[in-house]
Amino acid sequence: MQKGRVVKLDRGYPLVRTESGALVRCEHATALVKGEEVRAVIGDFVDVAVPEGHDKGIIDGIRPRTRAFVRKDPTERALPQVLAANFDRVLVAQPLADVNVRRLERELVLAYETGAEVTVVLTKADLAEDEEHVAEVRDRVRALVGPDVQTLVVSENDPASIEAVRQLVPEGTVAVLIGKSGVGKSSMVNMLVGAAVQETTPVREDGKGRHTTVSREMVSVPGGGFIVDMPGVRGLGLWEADAGIGAAFSDVEELAEQCRFRDCRHVDEPGCAVRAAVEAGDLGEERYASYQALKQETHDLRERREEARRMRGEKASDSRKKSKPRKKR
Numbered sequence: 001m002q003k004g005r006v007v008k009l010d011r012g013y014p015l016v017r018t019e020s021g022a023l024v025r026c027e028h029a030t031a032l033v034k035g036e037e038v039r040a041v042i043g044d045f046v047d048v049a050v051p052e053g054h055d056k057g058i059i060d061g062i063r064p065r066t067r068a069f070v071r072k073d074p075t076e077r078a079l080p081q082v083l084a085a086n087f088d089r090v091l092v093a094q095p096l097a098d099v100n101v102r103r104l105e106r107e108l109v110l111a112y113e114t115g116a117e118v119t120v121v122l123t124k125a126d127l128a129e130d131e132e133h134v135a136e137v138r139d140r141v142r143a144l145v146g147p148d149v150q151t152l153v154v155s156e157n158d159p160a161s162i163e164a165v166r167q168l169v170p171e172g173t174v175a176v177l178i179g180k181s182g183v184g185k186s187s188m189v190n191m192l193v194g195a196a197v198q199e200t201t202p203v204r205e206d207g208k209g210r211h212t213t214v215s216r217e218m219v220s221v222p223g224g225g226f227i228v229d230m231p232g233v234r235g236l237g238l239w240e241a242d243a244g245i246g247a248a249f250s251d252v253e254e255l256a257e258q259c260r261f262r263d264c265r266h267v268d269e270p271g272c273a274v275r276a277a278v279e280a281g282d283l284g285e286e287r288y289a290s291y292q293a294l295k296q297e298t299h300d301l302r303e304r305r306e307e308a309r310r311m312r313g314e315k316a317s318d319s320r321k322k323s324k325p326r327k328k329r
Helices: 103-111 129-147 161-167 185-194 242-247 250-258 273-279 285-313 316-323
Strands: 001-011 014-017 023-028 044-048 057-062 068-072 081-085 089-095 117-123 150-154 172-176 216-220 226-229
Touching: 014 044, 023 044, 057 089, 068 103, 089 103, 103 117, 103 129, 103 172, 103 242, 103 285, 117 129, 117 185, 129 150, 150 161, 161 185, 172 185, 185 216, 185 226, 242 250, 242 285, 250 273, 273 285
Parallel strands: 023 057, 089 117, 089 172, 117 150, 172 226
Antiparallel strands: 001 014, 001 044, 001 216, 014 023, 044 057, 068 081, 216 226
16 A cells, blocks of 8 residues: 555546656546545546456555635536635736636635645736726725735736746645636746646736636645646535635624624624624725625525434434545554
C-alpha cells in the first residue's frame, strides 16, 4: 500500500502521484464507494494499492481532509459535492471589465466557508478603458469584500501583477482558482507558469471568454507551490454556509448583533439595526437583499435536509458520520 495525492481529475480516472514520484491512474475500491458514493477529489491524500497484473491502481482509502471546497450538488435535491481538498488559499477570479457582484458575493461565501485564505483577482485589466476605470472597479470591489481580503488587478501587460499573484502561492502550498468560464483563469495560470500549460480560447468580440478547462489539475508554479484551475462552475449552490456568510457579510452581521431581538429576521421587526442601516443609507439595499437571499437559501436547504433525514429515519449524527471519507485502517 502506498500513500499518494490526487493531482488530476478529468472524465476518466483520478491520476495519483505516489510518495516515490510515480504517476498512477487509479480507480476506486468497491468497498470505498459502495452505498456512500465517496470519491477522491483533486488534492486528496489517498492510500493506493497497485495489484500485480492490474493496469490501474486502486484507491483503497481517503485520508482526512484539512479543508474542502463544497457546494450543493446541482443534480441532487440536498447533497453536498466536494470539488477540491487540502489547499491553503482560494483565488476568486472576476473579469475587471465585467464584474458580477452577485456572483462574487456567492463565491466569497463559498471560499470563506473552506477556512482558507481568500484573495480576489481582477483579470483582463488590459481590456479596461483606461487607468481610471481600473481604479474605479478595484475600489468598488475592495469596498465590497472588506479590508481583510486582498484584491489584486492582473494584466497580461504587467509582469509585476503576475508576480504579486505568484507570491500568494509559495512553495509547499496549494491555491484553488475559481471563477466562471471565460474570466481568464487558464491564461493567468499560463502566465504564472511561464508556459502554455492550460488551453485558452480567444476572447469574443463582446470581451467575454469561452469555456476551456474541462479537468481539474494541480499545476506546479515555478519557485512556488501548486495551483488548481477549477473548471468554470456554473452552479454555486450553498451547502454549510453560515460561517462563510458571516465572513463575507461581516458588516451586516455586526449590525445584526445590535438588533433588539436575537432571532431578528431583519424584515419588519421593531428595533432591527440592519433595516435601520438600510433606511439611513449606511447599508446598500442590494447588499442587504443579497445577504437575506443567501441566508434564506441556507435555511431552506437545511429544512430540506432535515426533512429528507426524517423520511429516512436517520438521526443528525448518522448523517455526519456518513459525510466523513473513509480512511483505511
